[in-house]
Amino acid sequence: MNFYTFTSVQSCYTLLLAFLFLSVVSYLTLNLLTVKHFSLPPLNVQLRGMLTQRKARCYEKRNFVFIKQMKCATSSLLSMFYRFGYQRNLSFVSPVNDKIYLNWPYPLTKFDFRPSSSGYNILTDHSIYTEEIMESIMPKDTVYLSIIRHPFAHVKSVFQYFKVKTVSGVPNDAANSFEEYLRHIDYYDAKYKKGNRRLRTCIPGGFSMTKNFMSHCFGMPLGFPPGSVDISYDLDLIEKYIRHIDGKFSIVMIVEYLYESLVLLRRLMCWTINDILFITSNIGKYTFKTDGFSDHLHNIHQNWSSVDYKLYDYFNKTLWRQISEQSSDFFQEVASFKTIQERAEKYCRYIYEMGFLPAYRYPSSAQNLTVKATPWSSPFVVTTDDCWLLGPDPYRVMRAVQIENSHKEAVLIKEQRKVPDTRKDRGIC
Numbered sequence: 069m070n071f072y073t074f075t076s077v078q079s080c081y082t083l084l085l086a087f088l089f090l091s092v093v094s095y096l097t098l099n100l101l102t103v104k105h106f107s108l109p110p111l112n113v114q115l116r117g118m119l120t121q122r123k124a125r126c127y128e129k130r131n132f133v134f135i136k137q138m139k140c141a142t143s144s145l146l147s148m149f150y151r152f153g154y155q156r157n158l159s160f161v162s163p164v165n166d167k168i169y170l171n172w173p174y175p176l177t178k179f180d181f182r183p184s185s186s187g188y189n190i191l192t193d194h195s196i197y198t199e200e201i202m203e204s205i206m207p208k209d210t211v212y213l214s215i216i217r218h219p220f221a222h223v224k225s226v227f228q229y230f231k232v233k234t235v236s237g238v239p240n241d242a243a244n245s246f247e248e249y250l251r252h253i254d255y256y257d258a259k260y261k262k263g264n265r266r267l268r269t270c271i272p273g274g275f276s277m278t279k280n281f282m283s284h285c286f287g288m289p290l291g292f293p294p295g296s297v298d299i300s301y302d303l304d305l306i307e308k309y310i311r312h313i314d315g316k317f318s319i320v321m322i323v324e325y326l327y328e329s330l331v332l333l334r335r336l337m338c339w340t341i342n343d344i345l346f347i348t349s350n351i352g353k354y355t356f357k358t359d360g361f362s363d364h365l366h367n368i369h370q371n372w373s374s375v376d377y378k379l380y381d382y383f384n385k386t387l388w389r390q391i392s393e394q395s396s397d398f399f400q401e402v403a404s405f406k407t408i409q410e411r412a413e414k415y416c417r418y419i420y421e422m423g424f425l426p427a428y429r430y431p432s433s434a435q436n437l438t439v440k441a442t443p444w445s446s447p448f449v450v451t452t453d454d455c456w457l458l459g460p461d462p463y464r465v466m467r468a469v470q471i472e473n474s475h476k477e478a479v480l481i482k483e484q485r486k487v488p489d490t491r492k493d494r495g496i497c
Contacts, residue, residue, distance in 0.1 A: 126338040130158055131207045134192040135214035137285050139225040141323050141348075142215060143462040148346040149192040150465040151457040152339075159184045160469050161191035161205065164484075168463060170195035171495040173275055173284065173292065176202065179489045182473045183480035193466065197287040199316070211337065212316050216282050216383060217323035219376040220361075220369055223278050230277050232256075235263035250365050253278065253372050270497035280375040286313050290375065293493050300375055310382050319390065320383040327409070331402050332390060341405055341445040345412045347459035401444045408439055416455035 134149055136142045153160060161181045163170050170191070171180040176198040188205055197214075217225075224246060227233065233245045236256040242248040249256050261274050271277065274294045284290050288309050291298030299305040313320075319336055321329030330344045337343075370377050391398060415437040437450040457465055474481065 128339060129209070129211055129337045130156065131189050131209055132191075132211040132213055132337070133197075133202055133206060134190075135197050135212070135285055135317075136192060136194045137215055137217070137282055138194070139222060139229055140215045140217045140282075141326055143349045144346045145215065146192060147349070147458045147462045147465065148344065149190065150469070151454070152343055153190045153192075154457060154465050154469065158189035159186050160466075160473075161188050161193070162466065162469050162473055163193055166467075166470070167495070167497055168466070169193065169270065169495050169497045172196060172497075173272065174493045174495055175287070177491065179484075179487075179491065180495070181205075182470070183477050183484050184473070185477060185480060196285055197313075199287065211318050213319055213321070213333065214286070214317060215321035215323060215329065216380055219282070219373055219380055220366055221323075222282065222376070223369060223373065226277050226281065230269075230271065231267060232260060232277055235267045236260040237263070247361065247365060249278075250361075250368050253368060270495075272493075272496060278369075279373050281373070283375040283379050286379070288313075288375065306375055306378060310379055314382070314386060320386065322380075322384055322387050325387065327402050327406050328391060328399075329387065331398065331405055332387070332394070335394065340448070341408055341442070342439075342448045342450070344405070345409060345450065345454075345458065347413055347416055347455075349459055349462050397443065401442075404442050404444060408442075408445075411439070412437060412450050415450060416458060419452050419455040420460050 130153075132149075134145070136146060150160075152158075161170065161184075164180060164182055170176050170193050172194040173196060175196050178201065180195075187207070189207070191202065191206065197212075203210075216222075227246055227249065232238075233249065236249065236259045238245045238249050238256060257276050257278060260268075260278075261276065265273070275292055280288075280290050280300060284292060286309075288299070288306075289297040290300045299309065319329070319333055321333065330346075333339070334341065334344050436452070439445070439448050439450065441447045
């Protein structure tokens with residue numbers, strides 16, 4: 069058989085196959101059209117997952133405000149947020165001069181942050197939620213975030229860190245200084261507010277460190293500065309304000325469920341596992357941290373700081389409602405994240421122990437940490453640079469941002485300083 073004969077026969081077979089195929093398709097089409105209801109065969113599970121991911125694809129959110137509560141794991145999170153923005157060359161709402169607070173515990177004003185010719189992406193330093201000015205300087209798609217802690221655990225940490233015992237004059241011979249403070253909380257709180265200015269450091273006179281602290285940071289009007297509006301005794305207004313915060317904030321994380329909170333944050337912001345790595349820092353160690361206290365003492369503080377307890381109860385329930393709406397693999401991702409986080413922290417602690425060595429002098433085993441792919445994360449590498457951005461000093465990157473801003477925005481800073489600042493209430497630090 070020559071080439072032309074073979075080609076002719078092949079063409080006949082091709083035409084025959086095409087005819088048979090069209091006949092089968094026509095038959096199936098006619099039969100399907102006569103059926104009112106029919107179901108498609110089940111998709112392969114992996115394919116269905118791919119389709120779902122494509123449908124639900126989201127894009128990394130870069131504009132956010134983080135209301136940084138005191139003693140709520142926020143030093144650890146501060147470095148995490150600064151690393152995220154610094155690596156992407158984003159613009160921070162950064163404190164003026166060499167300050168570390170954005171006018172905390174007073175509301176934010178235009179005098180409290182450095183100018184930026186490119187606008188702002190991130191606000192993450194200590195500040196009071198000041199809705200009007202924050203919305204005026206931040207992009208319209210800004211996401212609002214915060215974190216809170218159980219009020220009794222929170223007050224213990226604040227009591228220790230801010231030397232409330234010393235400033236309040238709790239006797240040194242008290243068997244348990246914290247218990248003594250709680251039993252006479254009105255008396256000691258009044259003494260603290262008028263206590264030694266030097267010992268209070270960044271805390272202005274008249275401010276209570278143990279009463280509704282976290283609610284104040286959300287901008288709730290609770291009588292500070294002295295003489296201002298106080299809604300702390302109006303249950304309806306308190307509940308209304310908490311619902312208002314809920315409407316403004318996409319997530320209020322809970323310290324007691326930090327890993328669950330961060331995975332939820334990652335999903336909300338369309339970030340990676342790498343983006344939510346952190347190094348624990350500024351963790352207080354004190355004798356009464358794990359002491360058991362009587363229900364009576366718990367009740368004293370709950371009555372004293374009742375607004376914070378309402379705040380915590382509301383957002384704890386909100387967090388778990390948000391978690392319940394996640395996909396069934398949520399807690400598997402939390403477990404995976406915990407494992408990766410522990411490895412990353414161990415690696416970075418090793419880097420810190422070697423001190424400020426040039427990278428080329430590190431042992432080869434310390435050059436980087438490779439993290440394999442998981443169902444929730446592509447493979448990535450944690451470098452020594454990542455470690456230094458995350459710690460051990462949580463304010464290191466903030467200072468670098470301020471220095472860069474001083475050079476880049478020198479003209480605008482000079483103009484800002486020409487405007488008279490006649491405010492009475494100004495943050496100290």
